Every structure is written in C-alpha cells, then in structure tokens.
Amino acid sequence: NLSTVSEFVLVGLSDAPQVRLLLFLLFLAIYLATMAGNITMLVAVSTDTHLHSPMYFFLGNLSLLDVLCPTITVPKMLGALLLEDKVISFMGCLLQLFSLIDVVGTEIFLLAVMAYDRYVAICHPLQYLTIMSMRLCTHLAIGIWVLGFCNSILHTSMIFTLLFCESNRVDQYYCDIPPVLGLSCSPTWSRELVILVVAGVLGSGAFVVTLVSYLYILLAVLSMNSSKSRHKAFSTCGSHLTVVCLFYGATICTYVRPSSTYSPRRDRVVSMLYGILTPLLNPIIYSLRNKEVKCALGRVISQV
Numbered sequence: 001n002l003s004t005v006s007e008f009v010l011v012g013l014s015d016a017p018q019v020r021l022l023l024f025l026l027f028l029a030i031y032l033a034t035m036a037g038n039i040t041m042l043v044a045v046s047t048d049t050h051l052h053s054p055m056y057f058f059l060g061n062l063s064l065l066d067v068l069c070p071t072i073t074v075p076k077m078l079g080a081l082l083l084e085d086k087v088i089s090f091m092g093c094l095l096q097l098f099s100l101i102d103v104v105g106t107e108i109f110l111l112a113v114m115a116y117d118r119y120v121a122i123c124h125p126l127q128y129l130t131i132m133s134m135r136l137c138t139h140l141a142i143g144i145w146v147l148g149f150c151n152s153i154l155h156t157s158m159i160f161t162l163l164f165c166e167s168n169r170v171d172q173y174y175c176d177i178p179p180v181l182g183l184s185c186s187p188t189w190s191r192e193l194v195i196l197v198v199a200g201v202l203g204s205g206a207f208v209v210t211l212v213s214y215l216y217i218l219l220a221v222l223s224m225n226s227s228k229s230r231h232k233a234f235s236t237c238g239s240h241l242t243v244v245c246l247f248y249g250a251t252i253c254t255y256v257r258p259s260s261t262y263s264p265r266r267d268r269v270v271s272m273l274y275g276i277l278t279p280l281l282n283p284i285i286y287s288l289r290n291k292e293v294k295c296a297l298g299r300v301i302s303q304v
Helices: 016-047 054-083 090-123 125-131 134-160 177-181 189-222 227-255 263-289 289-304
Strands: 007-012 087-089
Touching: 007 054, 007 090, 007 177, 016 054, 016 263, 016 289, 054 134, 087 090, 087 125, 090 125, 090 134, 090 177, 090 189, 090 227, 134 177, 134 189, 177 189, 189 227, 227 263, 227 289, 263 289
Parallel strands: none
Antiparallel strands: 007 087
16 A cells, blocks of 8 residues: 555567567467367366376366466467557556466476376376375365465565555566566565575475475386386376476576576566466377377367
C-alpha cells in the first residue's frame, strides 16, 4: 500500500518492427505447438487404459504444468510484440510472478518424485505396484502442488511487500524475481537472503533426491545381465534425465543466485529454456523414447 508505482512496463524482446513481427510468428508457432503436444499427452494419459500407471500419472501432471508455464508469460509477450502493449498493472505483475513461481516450483518437486518412481520401478520391480500405489501417487501429487503453492506465497509476499517508488521498467518480458527486486527502493538484502536460502534448500533437496535415485538406478542397470534389459532401462530413464538436466540447469541459473548478478540479456535466454523450450520438448522427448506413449498418441490423434 506504500508503493507509488501502480503499473510496470515490460521491456520485451525487441523494439524493431520487422524483428517484432518475426518473433511474434516464431513464438506463436512454438506456443501453439506446445499446447497441442501437451494437451494431446494429457488426453492420452487420462483416456488410454494402457497408460493408467504411476509413471504416466506423473507424466500427466508434467504435461499440465507444461501447459500452464508458457500460458503465464507467452500471451503477454505476444501482445507486446504485436500490439506494443508492454504495460502490466501492479496486481497483474504480482499474479504473473506468483503463478510462475508456483508452476516452476511444483515442476521441480515433480521431477524429483518422477526420479523416485523410476528408482522403485527399476530397483524394486516386483514390489513396484505395491510401493507406488495410486493412493501414494495421489498423496505425492497433492503434496508437491501444495508445496509449490506455499513456496510461491512466500516468495511473492517477500517481494511485493517492498516499496516501489521510482522506476517501473521491468528488464524482462515478464515479471520475475530478479528484475522486480531490482526496482524496489527499499533495502532488499534480507529478503534476498531468505529467498536464496529457501530456493537453495528446496531446490537442492529435490536435486539430491533426483541424483541419489539415478545413482541407484545406474548401479542397478549396470548389474543387469541382459543387454536388452539394460537398453530398456536406459531408454525409460534417458528421457526423464534429459528433461531434468534442461529444467534444473535453467532454473538454478535463474533463481539460486543473488539479484546483483542479474544480466537482462543472458537471463532472457535462460528463462526461455525452462519457460518456453522445455514445455515444447517434454512431450516430444517422452513420446519419441516410449513405444507405449507413441501408440497411445496415435490412437488419440486417429480418434480426433
């Protein structure tokens, strides 16, 4: 309530008219392809009985997050590119940042749960359906969505209870933590420290679960006698590991560091990796490396 800033101006990607139109067409095509791929994956997982298992249950959650993540930022970016509508209200900026942190945080926790699921499937195959019961999967899914929501409330409240009284120019194409923190005319070091510690603890916790799960998986796969079994295990986990490396790498570079190291040009590129590119690649990666998913997607497309 103390802030005199009532709206923010998003810098966007380019001011050159010719480049803006080209970027608009490029990102519109990427966004539509992302929506088509992930919505098709959601329909396949929810309707095809062959995919009613814990692994695909979590994959459905991932597809839902990959629908939400670009939808939070890309439509506003497209409006800025086509209509030069770069203004976003104070409340709009707050809601955009809250939604993005919620979705990104939830996806980080989900990838850790998916790594644990693969660990149980490969290291304890005979007990897999007993351990990973649908009851446990539902509780895990609810838990990671609630944790992502609470994490987002903490980060958003830390930022938007600061005083904004001078510049309102956000050096990014959407409202994100580092550029918005940089606009505050209040001391931010204590809040930056809290945000850094919370992001570090939660992010490193999820990363450790993922890393340990894959270390056990690697040991189990190497001890298999059959080369066919090893190939199948590597094929199943390879897609998930690709997604993990892309997503963790980009989010750690963005959030687990002081805002003083913020570089607008570099951070725009990094944010596109987890905000636009990863949601586009996820359904492609999972469908190309999984025969069951390819068959299910084929049935969905043929029905449509």
